[in-house]
Amino acid sequence: MPYFLVAGASIYDKLQEPKFHLLGVSDGQDDHQSLKTELENQYAELVGFNAIPLAPQVAEIFGTNKSFNVLLRPDNYIGFISTETSLNGIRVYLTNSLFQA
Secondary structure (H helix, E strand, C coil): CCCCEECCEEHHHHCCCCCEEEEEEECCCCCCHHHHHHHHHHHCCCEEEEEEECCHHHHHHHCCCCCEEEEECCCCCEEEEECCCCCHHHHHHHHHHHCCC
8 A cells, every 4th residue: 555644644653453454535525424334334343434535645556536436455455446336346255256166
């Protein structure tokens, strides 16, 4: 995960728990609230959620000025990036990651 600041603090300050982390990066048009609620209902023990504003530095790092989601593995490597606002892609990623033989 690239380093950047959120409200003057390191992004890594939000990623302390040893679990997956979903970062909902918002351009202000999407608040990610329904995604957060669905995530907490299905994966609260496995995945933490943080809403992050799409600041210019974040847009430059990720190459977009539109809302998106980043799922980080417990080691803070990016596992999945999507502009989808549902858990469908995240669910597939988690299932494939956790239940590989």
